[in-house]
Amino acid sequence: MNAAELQSSLVASFRRLEQEQNHRPWSPHHPLRRRALEAFQQLGFPTTRHEDWKYTSLAPVLRYPYRVELPPLPEPAALGAQLPALHGMPPVQLWLLNGLAHPEQLPAQVRFASFQTAGDSVPVGHILPVDSETFVALNTAFAPDVAVLSWRGHVPELCHVAVVTAPHGEPQLAHPRLSITVEPHARAHLLVGFHTAGQAPCLTNFVAEVSLAEHAQLDLVLWQTDPHDTFLITTIGVELARSARLRVWTVALGGALLRNNLYIRLVGPGADAQLFGATMVTGRQVIDHRTLVEHRVEQCTSNQLYKSVAEQEGTVTFTGRIHVYPGAQKTNAYQSHRALLLSPKATVNARPQLEIYADDVRCTHGATTGALDEDALFYLRSRGIPESRARALLLHAFVHEALELLPEEQLRQRADELIAERAHLPAESLS
């Protein structure tokens, strides 16, 4: 199969689903779905000729005849035990199984709704226009459900959403979708983990629309540590009102090909967005981060710190765009991508893109790619530490910097362990 064939097969599936309505809550958004499908037909799948996909070819992803119909679903309870990546993690409070929402014990102040229960009133496309990008359009056309979470008040408890794609013997394309609202002055902690259960090839096309009201705060952790050779594309759009505060940590270690699109819109003065990324690729893994931070109004701040390690034949790409709109005076915007390139066959692509249309702006960006610090390595070895352990310590320290501010102790520790594992550093040496 190739991209064009997959495209027509998806269009055919859409027509079939339209008639059969196998997705239960198909109808409320039917006109929107149609618009999205049309957009998908027009846009097609991106190739490396598209500026935004210059470094990441989707060819290896698009060669499978994915099915989009929902396969028989596994029991969430049984899934938990089946997913090794959930070990040592907080309990799951909401499952998105092949895109269908199954709430468990959500914190009391977190309201939950979904297509299945709320139908028409579920917001879709308010942050990410349905016809803007291929994968947003596809998700809008096919998402079997939209899980809506809204926070009111200060909820210190972490909310854990597990996005699971579970194929049933054949390649599966899943369209999980979240809609998140944090109400004025509310504070939310959200963990979204991405997993696959099963052996067939999977493509997970995740979309989340996030809206932060005035003085709202959201800490969002994206947990991408799945050991399977799967494909994951995420597109998250966040809009921040006055004095809202967003922090996102992307822990990207697993999967065959990952692409994260993180689109931030600062639309109220005093809003602040902090994006952190910890990435390690090995084998032939491809991890591609694309960020866009739009400073639409004055006095907003943003900061991006991504740390990446590329080993063997792995590829890391970071494209970070900062867009300062006319009139967005007193903007502070920072961006930094630091990478370690540990093998001659590994690749790091870093592209800062700045578009600044205001004059009273402080904006800096930096991208470095280098090898491990030989002096540091020698210093460690000169105290008796074997070279392999010394390397591991330095690698771990390098990546860990991106997660230093992660407030949840349990997640920070678990991430540390996973990074250490990747760096071949025994866990007991982290004290």
Place this chain on the structure above:
Amino acid sequence: MEPILIIRNLRVAIEGREILRGVNLEVRPGEVHAIMGPNGSGKSTLAAVLAGREEYEVLEGTVLFEGKNLLEMEPEERARAGLFLAFQYPVEIPGVTMATFLRTALNEIRKVRGLEPLDPVAFLKLARERMEWVDIDPSFLQRSVNEGFSGGEKKRNEIFQLLLLEPRLAILDETDSGLDIDALKIVASGVNRMRSPERAFVVITHYQRLLNYIIPDFVHVLYDGRIVRSGGKELALELEERGYDWLRPDSEEVILPTVDER
């Protein structure tokens, strides 16, 4: 007693330039040797080659450490065998805490000494005690290695590591430079505390000042890649008075090095 360290006719080049041009030295347990010499004479090069830096090219010569061929050993093997270098310029390592670094190092060294690894609690206790000896606050254990340390703190940190790892032979490369008199005394007292009949020191310094506090048994002058004179502690005072120029190989008073006259 058998020497801990025997250096014979060591010639070392970097980037095609010969820096050490035939160094000879023997160090026995219990001894303190001072190596003095003007800037650029090759003191740090000697220290780095002994510790195992790979960018130096050994052209000729042998180095025996407790009878073993030191030049064939990896840097970490040298450390585990009991060699320690206090760096002239200690390296900052962001993200690696002192505690992680030194517990890992100490346990590696304990392993070859046939000792059980120290758990975090036992390590902390020992580390705190040794930090007190050189007046370093225990909170430094949670800081990244050397990151943001002042010049003096870095030097005291080197001595702290010496106290913790208890090597057989310690090489101190200009540990005195940039220290005020109080810090100098702290460093010296740390070293003196470690002096023992089993342990030896090679103290590299530019000035005689440190040698008022760490009294050497022997003083050697390294000049342009060779040890051009060796003597007792009085030699340091003479150098203080007369400088190094009179020892220039082309000066009349030159005394060619001989292999250990003791």
